[in-house]
Amino acid sequence: MKTKLTAILFTDLAYFRTTHLSMQQGNIHFCSLLAGSKALTHKQWVAQLPCWHKSPHSPLRCLSSRTAMAEMEDDLADAMPRRGPEDDEDSERDEDERDWVVWDEEEEEEVVVVVDTDMHLSKVDTPPERSGHIAVVDGNFMFVWGGYKVCFQNAEAMGLFELYLPRSEMWIYNMETERWKMQLTEGELPASMSGSCGVCVDGVLYLFGGHHTNGNTNLVYRLPLRCPVLRWEKMTNLKGLAPTCKDKLGCWVYKNSLVFFGGYGYFSQEGHRGTFEFDETSIIMGNHIARGWNNHVHVLDLETLSWSQPVTKGNSPSPRAAHACAAVGNRGYVFGGRYMNYRLNDLYYINLDTWEWSEMSVPQNGPVGRSWHSFTPVSSDHIFLFGGFTTYRQTLSDAWLYSISKNEWKSFKHNHTESPRLWHTTCYGPEGEVFVFGGCANNLLSRERAAHSSELLVFNVQPKSLARLCMEAAVQHRDRLETIWDYLPKHLLHNLKQRMSSNNTMGS
Incomplete structure (x- = not known):
């Protein structure tokens, strides 16, 4: 048996090179990987990986094949968003549990070596393609951070190799001049992540949750956006019981609070209100911390810097992740998302004053069930829905306008029907335009290479100003x-x- 693998080494100076490893007769030979390297047996190599992983000076992170994954346990963390098995024969990945998967039709063993430091910094005028990122608007500027992209593909082994985007990079789009620029950030940088939740309040970006190389997180960061120097601050002085570590959740901004809903992550802690639905595949794929979907509501008060969990009333939505949220007035709307093996098309709203849930009727001619879509307020009476991913693994390019006063869906005609997207971001600009950036243009869960996008799609939902x-x-x-x-x-x-x-x- 002979397996080839390409490894990438990144240093803290953003230097990298590719190195080929070969495995032959049970030995792994490091070819120009490290000076003075020697041949190791497979077990010896795997045994040393946790040490390299834990070293504060080593950039290495490792993910292994199906056979070695159980041996590495939690010491070996992902260098990309986790993937997990699906019931469908054409895929073993889903948006809720994403472990590294190497496709091996000949039952050969694969070993993957990657890095958990920043990729080399971008040297282009536009942001690299990505999915699972965040984007927020402040004035005429859209700020884009995080996510992950395809680095290269090993065609011989049919392996998809993906890396997080540099955590120090903030891409800024000027909606007036239609120009991008990249600005490096400083301070207490969050880990490179996907599936985080980002919102902007009074010129400050707040970042919660996400998935990084060591799993999910429930840390909160803030980044003032109107300063010459963009400096991250880790919010460590928060009081109260924080949410569990999770990603792919939603958020509403109301008054001076951030209200988080749902997501996919670790098992509920004692004292958390709501439903947690355990995902059995999170254990099957070698993860030793139970994960699943939840419908928890958590409130972060930005004045008192404290977490709380309100007692909700009414018919609450089922647990879900990869849904989309929109705040209009004192209502927090949530549409769709994934629960178990279903991608939903239900619409709920919660009264953010009384914490009472209400379910809206689902019309027959409305949008199909989906996850990884966007749902963006564009007026006091309308919310714009775009893209997503169906239960039948179709990436969508349809757009809809939901009328709050009429409880009515209307299909929105546009010129981007040939540009399907999932796990993208959508921002509403001051000129009545909806900006869709990034995302994946094909079936992210299939064996084909993910078509992550760097394209910016613009939808005019209101007449342009003079x-x-x-x-x-x-x-x-x-x-x-x-x-x-x-x-x-x-x-x-x-x-x-x-x-x-x-x-x-x-x-x-």
């Missing part, structure tokens, strides 16, 4: 109008020149 129309006309008729641009106010001239120099504009 200023925006004039800006677009000036760009379109540059040859005729450029000679009189100098008569424009300075800030308009600056925006116009920035837009003209942009090489990444995306039309709607």
Whole structure:
């Protein structure tokens, strides 16, 4: 038996190189991996991996094949979002439990060596493709952080190799000039993660939960976005009983509080209210901490810096993850998500003053059940639904507008029907535009290489402002109008020149 593997080493200086390992007659030979390396038996190699993993100076993280995974136990953590088995024959991965999977049709053993430090920093003018990231809006700027992407593919072994995006990178999109820029962050950086929950309150980004190389987390970070230097702060002085470690949850911002709902993560702690549904596959795949879906509601008060869990009333939604939430007035809406083997199309809202749940009727001509979609408020009466992933493994490109006053769904016609997306982000801009960034364009759970996207899709859900129309006309008729641009106010001239120099504009 002979198996080839490509390993990636990253150092704290963002230096990396690829190294080939070969396994032959039970020995693993490190070829130019480390100076003075020697051949080790498979058991000796596996035995040393936990030591390298725990070393504070080592960038190595390891994930192994099905046969070695049980031996490594919790000492070996993921270098990508966890994957888990599915009942379907065409896939062994799902959005709730994502362990590293190497496809091996010939029953050969695979060993995967990867890294848990930042990837080399991006050297491009636009953000790399990604899924499972976060995005928030502050003024005319959209901030994008985290997620993961495909690094390369070992075609011979049919292995998908994916890495988290650098945790120090914050990508900022100017909605007026249609330009991207990357700014490095400082301070107490969170781990590189996917499936986190990010919201912006008064110019401050709050980050909760997610999945990193050691599993799920329930830590909270804050990042002021209006400062020249972006500096992360870890919120360690929070009082009260925190939620369990989880990812793929939803959040509503109401008054001066963050209200979190649902998600997929560790078993409920004593004192938590709500339902936890255990996922048996989380144990089958070698994880030794029970995971599952929940429908818990947790409130983080940003004034008192304390956690609380309200006593809810009414018919609460089932446990779920990879759902989408939207806050309109004092109502927190939640649509869809995955529960067990089902992807849902139910719609609930909770009164954020009385904590009473209400279920809305599901029309026959409404959107199909889905997870990994987006649900974005675009007015006091409408919420915009886009994309997602169905129970039948279809990646969606449909868009819908939900009318709150009429309790009615209407299909939204657009020009991006050939751009399906799942696990993307959606932000609503001040000019009545919905910005969809990143996500995966194909079946993320299939054996084919995931088509992570770096494309920015723009949907116009309201008429463009006069200023925006004039800006677009000036760009379109540059040859005729450029000679009189100098008569424009300075800030308009600056925006116009920035837009003209942009090489990444995306039309709607």
